[in-house]
Amino acid sequence: MLILGGTTEASALAQLLADAPLSATLSLAGRTQNPTLPPIDCRIGGFGGAEGLAAWMREHRVTALIDATHPFASRMPFHAAQAAISTGIPLLSLLRPAWQRQSKDQWLEVEDHAAAITALGAEPRRVFLTVGRMELAAYATEPQHFYVIRSIDPVAPRPLPHAVWLTGRGPFTVESEQALMAEHRIEYLISKNSGGSATEAKLIAARMLRLPVILIRRPPRPDAKHVATAEEAIQWILCIHGLSS
Numbered sequence: 001m002l003i004l005g006g007t008t009e010a011s012a013l014a015q016l017l018a019d020a021p022l023s024a025t026l027s028l029a030g031r032t033q034n035p036t037l038p039p040i041d042c043r044i045g046g047f048g049g050a051e052g053l054a055a056w057m058r059e060h061r062v063t064a065l066i067d068a069t070h071p072f073a074s075r076m077p078f079h080a081a082q083a084a085i086s087t088g089i090p091l092l093s094l095l096r097p098a099w100q101r102q103s104k105d106q107w108l109e110v111e112d113h114a115a116a117i118t119a120l121g122a123e124p125r126r127v128f129l130t131v132g133r134m135e136l137a138a139y140a141t142e143p144q145h146f147y148v149i150r151s152i153d154p155v156a157p158r159p160l161p162h163a164v165w166l167t168g169r170g171p172f173t174v175e176s177e178q179a180l181m182a183e184h185r186i187e188y189l190i191s192k193n194s195g196g197s198a199t200e201a202k203l204i205a206a207r208m209l210r211l212p213v214i215l216i217r218r219p220p221r222p223d224a225k226h227v228a229t230a231e232e233a234i235q236w237i238l239c240i241h242g243l244s245s
């Protein structure tokens with residue numbers, strides 16, 4: 001089994017596979033400085049495109065590929081689909097559902113960071129920006145806004161002059177998110193539509209505070225059989241290996 005990870009769901013699947021009669025490797029891209037290591041084999045770093053991934057799977061006699069990359073990983077899902085076709089190895093996509101708008105939400109859904117910045121307008125705003133440290137450069141084009149930026153790892157160099165820099169890894173509580181937004185007199189929340197419960201509290205807090213949210217839509221994914229939870233993924237894995245009860 002090869003699991004392409006970097007998500008809570010991939011870690012949960014690794015945990016379930018640790019007790020299964022199958023050997024599995026979790027692959028991480030290596031972006032996070034101190035990743036939580038799984039109870040199964042782990043490799044870190046790129047494969048060298050779809051061909052490199054296919055070669056790795058042949059060499060390690062992989063019998064199933066699980067793409068559990070983040071909903072905003074835009075390239076790896078396509079590499080996984082291509083490698084699955086070229087090797088004939090079955091592929092499952094483990095993808096958490098997107099967040100859904102609720103009646104009191106003031107969401108503006110946009111395609112990308114450039115559109116998010118445009119939606120803020122020219123007048124200086126106070127913005128809670130939770131898009132991840134790799135994607136801050138787009139916001140440097142509008143330095144007149146005040147940003148509160150939260151990322152898992154510290155950001156260096158810091159591309160925005162007028163900002164408060166916080167580090168933190170979910171899950172966060174609605175109360176702490178509300179307190180943070182109130183403390184910094186936040187007017188807008190900008191987030192990717194990552195889905196999942198670990199970081200959903202900020203959306204609930206924005207709803208309760210009646211704050212507008214600029215939500216970036218997910219990038220396209222290739223067509224693949226998909227499930228939403230690690231439990232469903234392990235059922236699929238056991239089934240294709242003839243191990244289901």
Ligand SMILES: NC(=O)c1ccc[n+]([C@@H]2O[C@H](COP(=O)([O-])OP(=O)(O)OC[C@H]3O[C@@H](n4cnc5c(N)ncnc54)[C@H](OP(=O)(O)O)[C@@H]3O)[C@@H](O)[C@H]2O)c1
Nearest residue numbers: 005006027028029046047048049069070072073074075076
């Ligand atoms: N993008 C996000 O918002 C986000 C958020 C949280 C976690 N992550 C995780 O961070 C990783 C990188 O994200 P990204 O947006 O840069 O993805 P990406 O654009 O889809 O991938 C870029 C390159 O990183 C390598 N890579 C990605 N995932 C890998 C994995 N699981 N194992 C080994 N190599 C991997 C591949 O290099 P090669 O072509 O050399 O194989 C890939 O071409 C992903 O694993 C994703 O699950 C991403």
